[in-house]
Amino acid sequence: MEKFEVTILGCGSAVPNARHMTTSQLVNVHDKIFMVDCGEGTQTQIWRMGARVSALKHIFISHAHGDHFFGLLPLVSSLSLMLCRTDDLHIWIPAEMQELLERCFSRWCYLPFTVVFHGIDPTRRAVLVDEKEFTVETVPLNHCVPCCGFLFSEKPKPPVLLPERCKAAGIPPRQFGKIKAGADWTLADGSVVPNSALTTPSDFVPRRYAYCSDTAYYPAVIPQIEGVDLLYHEATFVTADEQKATFAFHSTAAQAAAIARDAHVGRLAIGHYSIRYTGEDELLAEARQVFANTVAAQEGMVLEV
Amino acid sequence: MEKFEVTILGCGSAVPNARHMTTSQLVNVHDKIFMVDCGEGTQTQIWRMGARVSALKHIFISHAHGDHFFGLLPLVSSLSLMLCRTDDLHIWIPAEMQELLERCFSRWCYLPFTVVFHGIDPTRRAVLVDEKEFTVETVPLNHCVPCCGFLFSEKPKPPVLLPERCKAAGIPPRQFGKIKAGADWTLADGSVVPNSALTTPSDFVPRRYAYCSDTAYYPAVIPQIEGVDLLYHEATFVTADEQKATFAFHSTAAQAAAIARDAHVGRLAIGHYSIRYTGEDELLAEARQVFANTVAAQEGMVLEV
Numbered sequence: 001m002e003k004f005e006v007t008i009l010g011c012g013s014a015v016p017n018a019r020h021m022t023t024s025q026l027v028n029v030h031d032k033i034f035m036v037d038c039g040e041g042t043q044t045q046i047w048r049m050g051a052r053v054s055a056l057k058h059i060f061i062s063h064a065h066g067d068h069f070f071g072l073l074p075l076v077s078s079l080s081l082m083l084c085r086t087d088d089l090h091i092w093i094p095a096e097m098q099e100l101l102e103r104c105f106s107r108w109c110y111l112p113f114t115v116v117f118h119g120i121d122p123t124r125r126a127v128l129v130d131e132k133e134f135t136v137e138t139v140p141l142n143h144c145v146p147c148c149g150f151l152f153s154e155k156p157k158p159p160v161l162l163p164e165r166c167k168a169a170g171i172p173p174r175q176f177g178k179i180k181a182g183a184d185w186t187l188a189d190g191s192v193v194p195n196s197a198l199t200t201p202s203d204f205v206p207r208r209y210a211y212c213s214d215t216a217y218y219p220a221v222i223p224q225i226e227g228v229d230l231l232y233h234e235a236t237f238v239t240a241d242e243q244k245a246t247f248a249f250h251s252t253a254a255q256a257a258a259i260a261r262d263a264h265v266g267r268l269a270i271g272h273y274s275i276r277y278t279g280e281d282e283l284l285a286e287a288r289q290v291f292a293n294t295v296a297a298q299e300g301m302v303l304e305v
Numbered sequence: 306m307e308k309f310e311v312t313i314l315g316c317g318s319a320v321p322n323a324r325h326m327t328t329s330q331l332v333n334v335h336d337k338i339f340m341v342d343c344g345e346g347t348q349t350q351i352w353r354m355g356a357r358v359s360a361l362k363h364i365f366i367s368h369a370h371g372d373h374f375f376g377l378l379p380l381v382s383s384l385s386l387m388l389c390r391t392d393d394l395h396i397w398i399p400a401e402m403q404e405l406l407e408r409c410f411s412r413w414c415y416l417p418f419t420v421v422f423h424g425i426d427p428t429r430r431a432v433l434v435d436e437k438e439f440t441v442e443t444v445p446l447n448h449c450v451p452c453c454g455f456l457f458s459e460k461p462k463p464p465v466l467l468p469e470r471c472k473a474a475g476i477p478p479r480q481f482g483k484i485k486a487g488a489d490w491t492l493a494d495g496s497v498v499p500n501s502a503l504t505t506p507s508d509f510v511p512r513r514y515a516y517c518s519d520t521a522y523y524p525a526v527i528p529q530i531e532g533v534d535l536l537y538h539e540a541t542f543v544t545a546d547e548q549k550a551t552f553a554f555h556s557t558a559a560q561a562a563a564i565a566r567d568a569h570v571g572r573l574a575i576g577h578y579s580i581r582y583t584g585e586d587e588l589l590a591e592a593r594q595v596f597a598n599t600v601a602a603q604e605g606m607v608l609e610v
Contacts, residue, residue: 015383016349040379041346044321066413070379074345077371078320100412107405108371 002030002133004154004207004305006230009045011271011297013236013250014067016041020273021299022067023213025232026051029134029152035059036150036211042071043078049300053079058129060136061093062213063122063147069093072101077109088114092128094146095119122148125224139224141215144249149213151225152305154206158182159199169193209305210265213272216246217255222263230305231260232297235270238282253283257290271297307335307438309459309512309610311535314350316576316602318541318555319372321346325578326604327372328518330537331356334439334457340364341455341516347376348383354605358384363434365441366398367518368427368452374398377406382414393419397433399451400424427453430529444529446520449554454518456530457610459511463487464504474498514610515570518577521551522560527568535610536565537602540575543587558588562595576602 005028012020022039026046033056035042046053056079061069072091079085093101098119105115120128120138123146129136132155139149161180166173171185179185185193210225213234225231235257236250245252251259253270260268270287273280280296287294295303310333317325327344331351338361340347351358361384366374377396384390398406403424410420425433425443428451434441437460444454466485471478476490484490490498515530518539530536540562541555550557556564558575565573575592578585585601592599600608 014386015352017352021349040376041349044326044346047320047322064413066379066382070375070382071345074371074375077375081319100408103405104409108369 003028004030004152004209006209006232006269006303006305007049007051008269008271008297008299008301008303009042009049009051010039010299011273012039012067013272013274014065015275016067017275019279020275021045022070023272024071025211026053026056027152027209027211029154031055032057032131034129034136034152037062037068037213038071038075039067040070040074043075045299046075054085056089057087058090058092058136060128060150061091061097062141062149062211063143063145064094064097065145065214068214069097069101073104073109076105076111076115080109080111080113085113088116090116090118092118092120094122094148096146120148122146139210139212139221141212141221142218142249143214143216147214149211149215149221151211151228152209154208156206157202157204159195159201161199165198169198171198207305212259214250216249217251217259219259219262222259225259225263225265227264227266229266230269230303231263231265231267232269232271232303233259234272235283235287236272236274238277239286241274241276253287254290257287257294260287260291260294266293267303268294269297269301269303270294308333309335309457309514311514311537311574311608311610312354312356313574313576313602313604313606313608314347314354314356315344315604316578317344317372318539318577318579319370320580321372322580324584325580326350327375328577329376330516331358331361332457332514332516334436334459336360337362337436339434339441339457342367342373342518343376343380344372345375345379348380350604351380359390361394362392363395363397363441365433365455366396366402367446367454367516368448368450369399369402370450370519373519374402374406378409378414381410381416381420385414385416385418390418393421395421395423397423397425399427399453401451425453427451444515444517444526446517446526447523447554448519448521452519454516454520454526456516456533457514459513461511462507462509464500464506466504470503474503476503512610517564519555521554522556522564524564524567527564530564530568530570532569532571534571535574535608536568536570536572537574537576537608538564539577540588540592541577541579543582544591546579546581558592559595562592562599565592565596565599571598572608573599574602574606574608575599 009024010021024042233256235253314329315326538561540558
C-alpha cells in the first residue's frame with residue numbers, strides 16, 4: 001500500500017507550553033510531503049524528529065491566527081539556509097494575508113528558490129492541488145476569522161488489465177496501454193470488445209484524510225468529509241467549558257466526536273488543546289463516549305490514513 | 306547587592322537545532338526585566354524555564370535577521386493572551402524595520418495593552434533607557450546589516466551621609482536629604498561646610514554588561530565596552546573557519562576573546578554558535594587561549610554581572 005500518513009508536529013492551541021507546540025502537521029501522500037499549518041517552532045519539531053522536508057512542496061495555512069502560521073517565515077528562512085533547494089515552494093494562505101506576508105518574506109527572508117503564494121478563499125470549496133493520484137481541497141470551517149480545513153483524497157485507480165482476455169481478443173501487447181487507459185478494442189470485423197471485458201475494476205479503495213481546525217461545531221462540514229478514513233478535528237475545550245468554546249468559535253471534544261460520528265469517519269484524532277488543561281484524559285474520554293475510535297494527537301505521533 | 310544578571314534563553318545562530326535555540330536573553334537589572342533579541346521559540350524557553358516576564362517592559366532587537374526577532378510577534382501575542390497585562394511594552398528595533406513590523410503587529414496580534422515601537426539607529430551610540438539607577442545604550446557593531454549591541458550600566462551611587470559630622474555642624478536631621486543629594490551647608494556665620502566634609506564616597510562599584518551580537522571582529526567597539534564586568538560576544542566560528550566568519554560578518558571565538566582581552570573585561574560569555582559544530586569545546590578552548598575567564602553560554606544559564 002502506498003504511504004498515506006500524518007505526522008503531528010504540534011497540536012496545542014494558541015500558546016505553546018511544556019506539553020504542546022502550536023499547530024502544524026506533515027501529510028505524506030505517496031511520498032509527496034505537504035505541510036498543514038505552521039505554528040511557531042515548527043522547524044524545531046522537524047529537526048528534532050528528523051522529519052523529511054527536503055521534498056516539501058506545498059504548505060497550507062488554514063487561517064490568520066498566529067498559532068497557525070508564525071513558524072512560516074522562520075521555517076522557510078531555514079530551508080533557504082540549510083538545504084540546496086531549487087524547487088519552487090507553494091504557500092497557500094487566506095487571500096487577505098497575502099500582501100503583508102509577501103512583504104515580510106521579501107524583506108526578511110533570503111530566498112535562493114521561488115516561493116509562490118496562492119491566496120485562497122477559505123469560505124468556498126476549491127481544489128488546490130490536483131495530482132495524478134490524489135487531490136487536496138479546502139474544507140470551509142466556522143471560525144471567528146475566515147478559516148478552512150483541508151481534505152486529502154486519493155483518486156480511484158483505473159481498472160486492471162486482464163492479459164489473457166486481451167490476447168484472446170488478438171490485441172498486440174504494444175496496445176495494452178490504451179486498454180489500461182480505458183479504451184475499447186475494435187476487431188477486424190468491426191465488432192467492438194468493450195473495455196469492461198478486457199479489464200477488471202481495481203480493488204483499490206481510495207483513502208481520504210480531513211483536517212478541521214480551527215472551528216466551532218459545524219455540521220455543514222459533514223457532507224464534504226463523509227466517510228473519510230481519518231479526521232483530525234480540533235477539540236479545544238471540555239464540555240464543561242462549552243460556552244467558552246462557542247464564544248471563541250472552537251469545539252468541545254464531544255462536538256468533535258459528534259462530527260466524526262455523524263460523518264461516519266473511520267478514525268478521529270483530536271487536537272488543538274487549550275492550555276487550561278493539564279492533560280488530555282478528560283477530552284479523550286468525552287470524545288470516546290460519542291465516538292469510540294478516537295485518539296488524542298500528540299507531538300511526534302504518526303497516524304496512518 | 307542588587308540583582309544584575311543575564312539569563313540565556315537561546316544562544317545558537319541562524320537555525321535552531323536540538324542543542325540550541327536562536328538568540329534571546331533576559332537581563333534583570335535591579336529586578337527590572339529587559340529582553341535582548343527574540344528569536345523563534347523565545348516564549349517556549351520562557352515558559353519552560355519559568356522565567357519571570359510579567360514585568361517585562363523593554364525588548365531590544367539588535368538587527369533585522371530573523372534569528373534575532375522572529376519570536377517577537379508570537380511572544381507578544383502570548384503575553385496578550387495569557388497575562389492580565391496593562392502596562393505599555395516598549396520595543397526597540399532598527400528604524401528600517403519599524404513600519405513593516407508595526408503593520409504585522411496591528412494585523413496579526415490582538416493587544417489589550419499598548420506596544421510602543423522605537424526606531425533606533427544601530428550605527429550610532431545612544432542612550433535608550435535612562436533609569437534612576439542604570440542606563441541602557443546602543444553599541445554599534447559591524448555586521449552585514451545595520452546592527453547594534455546593548456550596554457547595561459549601573460550608575461554610581463551618591464555619597465553616604467556621615468550623621469555625626471552633620472550633627473556636629475548643627476544640621477537639623479530634616480535637612481539631611483539635601484546633604485545626601487550633594488548640597489553644601491552654610492553655617493550661621495556664613496561660612497560653608499563642603500559636602501565632602503559631611504559625606505563619604507559610596508563604596509559601590511557600578512557594574513556593566515555588554516551584549517555584542519552579531520558582529521565581525523570589530524576593535525572599534527573596545528572603548529565603549531572597556532572594563533565591563535561581563536561581555537557576551539558572538540563566536541559563530543572556530544579559527545579554521547575564519548574566512549567564513551569574515552565573509553559573513555561574524556567573529557571567531559579567538560576574535561571574541563581578543564576583544565574581551567583588549568577591553569579588559571571581567572568575564573566573557575561566548576555564543577551564537579554555528580550549527581556546523583556538534584559542541585562548544587573547540588570554540589571555548591580557542592577563546593580561553595586568548596582570554597582565560599571565558600564561559601560558553603548555554604540555554605538556561607544565568608550569568609551574574
